Amino acid sequence: MVTNPKSKVVRSTRDAEATKTEILDAAVAEFALHGLANARIEAIAAHTGVTKAMIYYYFQSKEGLYQAVLERGFNTYFRPLQELSLEQLPPQTALEQFVRCLLANLVSNPHWPLIMCYEALQNQGEYYKRANIGSIDAQLIAILDRGVADGSFRFLDARFTANNIIGICVFYFIGREGMKHLFPGKRMLGKQMLELHVQQALDLILAGVQPPNRLLH
């Protein structure tokens, strides 16, 4: 398979794996824009040079395709997070590592936060459960609980705070169109802006869990 200068795909026929990947890539973009309910198989086909019929051939149904997208995303972006071993690190450091890794994954595929958000809104996380994504916040909660217990963090409810932290990381991507006017001439998904987001989010999170009477040494 070759891509031409306009990045429109010129397909060489009869390569099943390549075709599937191609479909999945286009599907990620479409689901991020419109969510499961409003995504159009037609639109996905148009972006690939593959016909609708092919998509049904490989993925049976729209739900099947959606599920495949979630599973690939989970393996690509969340497995690394699970495989971090942070139990030995001091809570401060563990939290920073975790958030950095999470943000790195979001930044490297900005479609993903939108899909997560649509999934939560439209399907109440129904398809998540099948892809087993809920396990992520368990890790974060554990870190927070540990930090509260040993006094590294202020007194806080780990479950609420975990959700709030994920909210901070994710919300930039959701609100980015509405924020545009605050950053004239900047590309919200450009390297510069994304690095700023990571920095600002991390600062807020780390400061937010500090004990109030912490002294600098």
Add this chain to the structure above:
Amino acid sequence: MVTNPKSKVVRSTRDAEATKTEILDAAVAEFALHGLANARIEAIAAHTGVTKAMIYYYFQSKEGLYQAVLERGFNTYFRPLQELSLEQLPPQTALEQFVRCLLANLVSNPHWPLIMCYEALQNQGEYYKRANIGSIDAQLIAILDRGVADGSFRFLDARFTANNIIGICVFYFIGREGMKHLFPGKRMLGKQMLELHVQQALDLILAGVQPPNRLLH
């Protein structure tokens, strides 16, 4: 108009204003569940005892109805926020007041954060602009900038931080279905849980903007 014990509406005919309000109330719930694109006029009609045709009679189109919902929401929930006069208060206090007011408004209509989020995702805030909702973050940014200038807050970018703060406030409502399993037996929109959310969100936000070397006195 009277409501029967099962809260299904028994309508007295020929009362234009009552009918419109009734439609708007049902529309809020439907748009919060499904967003503009996927909301079903049919479903709204079913919840009101009014027919589809009536909805088109009063609001011309689905977009017209949506716009009306946004405008009423803006007047009800955001106008109070704009009318706070916080310029004279110390930044700390101003921020706390602002966030408390924002959270109070979200809590008193939990449909609203979902509508906001769908609006950002599906329509890139297109309809917001018409309802002039963007003006909200300008206030928050002003408070943050003032606090940075006079040293009440740590060094931070007010625009990113404002977005992150709103993310914290809103995200609970988006993720609530997925969080359920962490709070067995609790109603996520019950009074107790909402109060906890307000407390935890406020704690995180206020701690998050503190200068790092702040000493208690």
Add this chain to the structure above:
DNA sequence: GTCTATACTGGGATAGAC
């Protein structure tokens, strides 16, 4: 494996009676 053509359905919108 890939295509074209088409069956079938859901739901936005409207006409027209009352």
Add this chain to the structure above:
DNA sequence: GTCTATCCCAGTATAGAC
């Protein structure tokens, strides 16, 4: 102002040729 009936398009899914 309110209703019933219906038009009509968009979009999922499939049949069947190559």
